[in-house]
Amino acid sequence: MSRIRVLVGTRKGAFVLGSDGKRERWDVSGPHFGGWEVYHMKGSPADPDRLYASQTSAWFGQIIQRSSDGGKTWEIPGGEKLPNPNDPPGGISNKFVYDTSPGTGKPLTTHQWYDGTQHPWEFKRVWHLEPSLADPDTAYAGVEDASLFRTTDGGRSWHELPGLRGAQGERWAPGAGGLCLHTILLDPGDPRRIYIAISAAGAFRSEDAGQTWRPINRGLKSQYIPDPEAEVGHCVHRIAMHPSRPGVLFMQKHWDVMRSDDAGDSWREVSGDLPSDFGFPIEVHAHEPQTVYVVPIKSDSEHFPPEGKLRVYRSRSGGNEWEPLTKGLPQRDCYVNVLRDAMAVDALDPCGVYFGTTGGQVYASPGGGDSWAPIVRDLPAVLSVEVQTLP
């Protein structure tokens, strides 16, 4: 029988939740890296026991952790004292240095700051880790200040793909959460195509494995910026796609739920009858490419569910028509948030849906959202949730 592993990053450590395919009884291990913020953990599709984790601290900066046994034990890649003096130097797995050399990218050193002035690019943390679909030693890191880095040696060293910041990077400005690259989607049908999203710059696409990029924000409208239809400057919160249709994208923007059927060349709004189209995560059902999930939040000023009712909304028609999923979720006095990386699906049939809240609950629905139950209730604020379906 298949097993499920849920990787949960929180404000105060990481947790690994495990169950068999029934998804009724769960083991909880952790906290790993107790006291540290774990923005994201994700497993390699090519080797599910190879996990990467982003461990960060305002005091001590960025740490990259790696597991080779599904999260039972962890190591800092390259952090070990190397026995051979000719080996590459250790301790650089947390070294994220922007490439400003003219030969490889753009000699770009500033982006737009809150007051409209230009501000130096400064690395702060890794928001999202996306392992390669084919190689366990290759992974991408989306970072703040926004850029994309790649490792090809299992996380020991990271190198920027500087062409991204060449896509009008001088015009990017941070959102309230910082200038963060939070979404990385790898096209399973075309290894050269990558989508990324940045708050508050927008969505971008590469067709050459990350060397060059272009904004894909046509159709987005953001009333709070001087040109509501600008090519960059949109606060995209999350993008999702189904692997069988990598040209169809669903987006939760600051406000508005959007859809593209042409790989991001154009977008149209599919918020339809949602009670609020503000929110953070968006996810697609594992077996139904037209079934999409969002968690509406009251507004950009009040980051909690409308009416104090925690409701996941599901569309079975690729947007516009949405149904509330409430069974098992608190329907009164609930004022948690669900952050952008805190929702995921498994690959079982029926598809399981999972999300974590800033109140420390991780909810699971083994039946595609029809009913929910908490796996755990009292973790630190949940920053991210990823799910692995294991043989």
Next chain:
Amino acid sequence: MIRVVLPHHLRTLARVGGEVEIEIGGPATRGALLDAIEDRYPMLRGTIRDHVTRKRRPFVRFFACGEDLSDTPADAPLPGPVAGGAEPFLIVGALAGG
């Protein structure tokens, strides 16, 4: 031999408990001490000082012999009792946050 007290989270990363003892080949300066710590514990690179600028991270402080040495020059000699092993060099996470 210089005695160094690391903050809790860096002890965890380095997998050490209590004080660590660090040998410095040349003059006992703060910069040389941090170089030696990072050489012995490579996983601590970037956690005390920035990888590139080599500046102290903003919420990390250095104390010894009742003095705040956080902003002294990196090439300034360490206090005698620290260089001689009588007093520890304290690396401290600033008291902030929740």
